[in-house]
Amino acid sequence: MGSSADTETAMIIATPASNHNNPATNGGDANQNHTSGAILALTNSESDASKKRRMGVLPLEVGTRVMCQWRDGKYHPVKVIERRKNYNGGHNDYEYYVHYTEFNRRLDEWIKLEQLDLDSVECALDEKVEDKVTSLKMTRHQKRKIDETHVEGHEELDAASLREHEEFTKVKNIATIELGKYEIETWYFSPFPPEYNDCVKLFFCEFCLSFMKRKEQLQRHMRKCDLKHPPGDEIYRSSTLSMFEVDGKKNKVYAQNLCYLAKLFLDHKTLYYDVDLFLFYILCECDDRGCHMVGYFSKEKHSEEAYNLACILTLPPYQRKGYGKFLIAFSYELSKKEGKVGTPERPLSDLGLVSYRGYWTRILLDILKKHKGNISIKELSDMTAIKAEDILSTLQSLELIQYRKGQHVICADPKVLDRHLKAAGRGGLDVDVSKMIWTPYKEQS
Numbered sequence: 238m239g240s241s242a243d244t245e246t247a248m249i250i251a252t253p254a255s256n257h258n259n260p261a262t263n264g265g266d267a268n269q270n271h272t273s274g275a276i277l278a279l280t281n282s283e284s285d286a287s288k289k290r291r292m293g294v295l296p297l298e299v300g301t302r303v304m305c306q307w308r309d310g311k312y313h314p315v316k317v318i319e320r321r322k323n324y325n326g327g328h329n330d331y332e333y334y335v336h337y338t339e340f341n342r343r344l345d346e347w348i349k350l351e352q353l354d355l356d357s358v359e360c361a362l363d364e365k366v367e368d369k370v371t372s373l374k375m376t377r378h379q380k381r382k383i384d385e386t387h388v389e390g391h392e393e394l395d396a397a398s399l400r401e402h403e404e405f406t407k408v409k410n411i412a413t414i415e416l417g418k419y420e421i422e423t424w425y426f427s428p429f430p431p432e433y434n435d436c437v438k439l440f441f442c443e444f445c446l447s448f449m450k451r452k453e454q455l456q457r458h459m460r461k462c463d464l465k466h467p468p469g470d471e472i473y474r475s476s477t478l479s480m481f482e483v484d485g486k487k488n489k490v491y492a493q494n495l496c497y498l499a500k501l502f503l504d505h506k507t508l509y510y511d512v513d514l515f516l517f518y519i520l521c522e523c524d525d526r527g528c529h530m531v532g533y534f535s536k537e538k539h540s541e542e543a544y545n546l547a548c549i550l551t552l553p554p555y556q557r558k559g560y561g562k563f564l565i566a567f568s569y570e571l572s573k574k575e576g577k578v579g580t581p582e583r584p585l586s587d588l589g590l591v592s593y594r595g596y597w598t599r600i601l602l603d604i605l606k607k608h609k610g611n612i613s614i615k616e617l618s619d620m621t622a623i624k625a626e627d628i629l630s631t632l633q634s635l636e637l638i639q640y641r642k643g644q645h646v647i648c649a650d651p652k653v654l655d656r657h658l659k660a661a662g663r664g665g666l667d668v669d670v671s672k673m674i675w676t677p678y679k680e681q682s
């Protein structure tokens with residue numbers, strides 16, 4: 238199996254043009270054993286014409302749609318988001334920042350001209366600016382009062398300024414960060430203060446999260462910084478895993494630095510400078526050098542919408558190891574201690590949605606499997622602190638809900654439950670509730 242898959246990949250890389258029917262490249266294949274001079278001449282003149290045509294489209298305009306070779310060797314449709322002139326380059330010599338329309342924005346990147354198939358350029362530019370602005374306004378209207386990635390005064394912006402803001406945030410600014418022993422490629426734009434505009438790499442102190450432009454600055458800082466764990470209270474410790482609760486009001490700079498850092502991996506969140514209203518739960522792996530941040534979630538101190546989690550992040554080097562499920566489970570344990578049901582703030586990212594769906598499926602089906610007799614959605618909600626709507630949508634997506642005699646009924650055939658549970662994957666790291674030392678937040682007078 239493995240070897241045949243490898244062969245297939247190698248073939249695709251060797252003949253990328255065949256993946257999207259590129260006649261010019263196929264026709265001009267220099268490796269073909271041509272026996273006729275006429276065919277060769279025809280081929281050459283075709284490729285000359287094609288070359289001229291291709292050069293005629295340069296430089297590409299922002300908004301152009303074209304096929305682009307990605308890291309898998311295949312061609313994928315992209316939209317040009319931005320362009321910049323190459324140093325020492327000729328008149329038409331640009332690099333392009335592209336969005337792969339089939340993929341998440343975190344894969345947006347600067348690419349070289351050679352990666353583009355210029356024969357596939359679609360000349361019609363993207364939808365009208367006006368339409369885009371209207372849709373942006375719509376989304377903004379739907380957002381909650383405290384905007385997720387709140388840029389102060391943002392909602393007051395007129396259409397043109399709003400568009401300008403979107404323009405500004407669509408290209409990733411910081412390409413990599415250094416944090417502890419990891420160098421991490423970033424995913425999205427984050428609005429660092431203007432003095433960091435010229436930086437492509439930032440160096441973070443892994444304990445206080447201060448960020449610096451140069452490695453030497455970080456080294457100097459590390460000699461002085463006396464933190465070895467996040468500020469705030471350690472509210473959970475089990476083996477090497479610790480959770481710290483940080484009050485955004487008491488540790489404002491730390492909380493803001495965390496938001497700058499997190500935004501590099503969160504697309505639909507805008508930076509919220511007023512961190513006072515939030516608590517931050519920082520998950521750490523601890524060793525003799527200190528407690529190293531693995532991920533976190535934030536939570537409003539008071540949520541009118543019953544949100545029990547605002548933003549969640551596992552840092553990329555730690556992803557797919559079960560920490561995300563741990564953080565989600567922890568947020569529900571906090572809700573249980575508060576005697577409330579909770580739900581994550583919307584919108585959920587693609588990875589957020591799969592993680593939540595997996596968690597909800599596992600928790601709910603585990604209960605249904607063990608439970609004897611009838612059980613209602615309200616009872617499930619009381620047992621798990623999962624909001625009734627999330628339970629209903631999860632069970633509906635698994636087709637476990639039927640509508641009989643005017644009411645929703647859960648139909649839980651054990652074999653079907655087992656199949657879904659298997660598909661929901663691993664359970665992740667468990668929260669040992671007996672190791673939690675926590676009381677719900679109370680405003681201090």
Ligand SMILES: CC(=O)SCCNC(=O)CCNC(=O)[C@H](O)C(C)(C)COP(=O)(O)OP(=O)(O)OC[C@H]1O[C@@H](n2cnc3c(N)ncnc32)[C@H](O)[C@@H]1OP(=O)(O)O
Nearest residue numbers: 548549550551556557558559561562585586588589662663
């Ligand atoms: C309310 C909000 O904040 S929504 C925004 C959510 N946050 C983000 O999108 C930020 C960037 N993403 C992340 O930080 C992480 O991907 C998280 C927090 C969503 C998940 O964290 P992880 O530590 O990777 O989660 P965990 O290891 O528990 O895996 C969760 C499940 O999600 C799915 N999943 C996670 N990453 C991926 C991936 N790259 N590709 C496919 N499935 C994935 C899998 O089903 C995985 O379970 P499995 O490994 O058993 O198959």
